[in-house]
Amino acid sequence: KAGVTQTPRYLIKTRGQQVTLSCSPISGHRSVSWYQQTPGQGLQFLFEYFSETQRNKGNFPGRFSGRQFSNSRSEMNVSTLELGDSALYLCASFSTGRNTGELFFGEGSRLTVL
Amino acid sequence: SQKIEQNSEALNIQEGKTATLTCNYTNYSPAYLQWYRQDPGRGPVFLLLIRENEKEKRKERLKVTFDTTLKQSLFHITASQPADSATYLCALDMRDSGYSTLTFGKGTMLLVSP
Numbered sequence: 420k421a422g423v424t425q426t427p428r429y430l431i432k433t434r435g436q437q438v439t440l441s442c443s444p445i446s447g448h449r450s451v452s453w454y455q456q457t458p459g460q461g462l463q464f465l466f467e468y469f470s471e472t473q474r475n476k477g478n479f480p481g482r483f484s485g486r487q488f489s490n491s492r493s494e495m496n497v498s499t500l501e502l503g504d505s506a507l508y509l510c511a512s513f514s515t516g517r518n519t520g521e522l523f524f525g526e527g528s529r530l531t532v533l
Numbered sequence: 534s535q536k537i538e539q540n541s542e543a544l545n546i547q548e549g550k551t552a553t554l555t556c557n558y559t560n561y562s563p564a565y566l567q568w569y570r571q572d573p574g575r576g577p578v579f580l581l582l583i584r585e586n587e588k589e590k591r592k593e594r595l596k597v598t599f600d601t602t603l604k605q606s607l608f609h610i611t612a613s614q615p616a617d618s619a620t621y622l623c624a625l626d627m628r629d630s631g632y633s634t635l636t637f638g639k640g641t642m643l644l645v646s647p
Contacts, residue, residue: 423576452634461639462577462622475634509576520565520626522635524576 421446423525425510431531437498440528444491444512451493452522453485456507465508468493497530505532536560537638539623545644546613554608554641556623562601563625568608571620571640580621581608613645 424443432438444451453465464477468487485495491512497504507529511522540555556566565584569577583590583599583606590597596609610617623638 454637462624462637464634464636467634477634511576520567520582520635521579522567522569522577524569524578526574526576529574 423510423512423523425508425525425528427528428526429529429531431533432500433533434500434502436500437496438500438530439494439496440508440510440530442493442495442510442512442525444493444510445523448512448514448523449491450513451487451491452511452513453493453495454509454511455479456509456527457505462509465495500532502532505530537623537625537636539621539638539641541641542639543642543644545646548614548645548647550613552610552613552617552643552645554621554623554643556606556608556638558604558625562604565626566597566599566606567624567626567635568595568597568606569622569624569637571622577622610643613643615645615647618643618645 426441450469452467454462455465456462465479466473466485467475471487482498487493507527509524509527511524513522536559538557546552562585565582567582568580570580571577581590581592581595581597583597594611598607620640620642622640624635626635
């Protein structure tokens, strides 16, 4: 069974640009979460999607947005990039119902903003 | 809001010894507490989950305890090996408002020396 796939793995952008990151969850998983990881703040929750609906959102500005498609694939977008947006962006999928709570993470997309 | 503290940023131990990592949280008790392992440049990998009504959970050389009175979880690796060197993350599942979003600690970097 293929794991969670994130693309691109690495990218460099400049301030003011926007970026779109993609996540393909494990087959059969309908829920996807996004996290931002920085050395100073650790893993911070961005949003959670289930069946194309955002059902939870973390404390991030409106520049951070996401969506989920009918095939459960998800994208997140960051507009008007700032230097502080440099981070590892992690996507995680999990089984519907979440009774076990286990998250399956991808390898992440490393974003560098210059 | 919930706050999670992992006892130290780094822990150095000798091979063969038992590593003990601490996770403390404030406010109300989570429904689940989870431990993940993260290697440099990789996404976190799930290790163990313990529920609020469980005191202890074991998996091979790993043991997790959960004390809701102390608001603390201990993560033990017995007979540690250099291959156990990684960052270990504690995560709480708050089950807030019917959603399930993990709140992560910043992690403890474990270094096992030969």
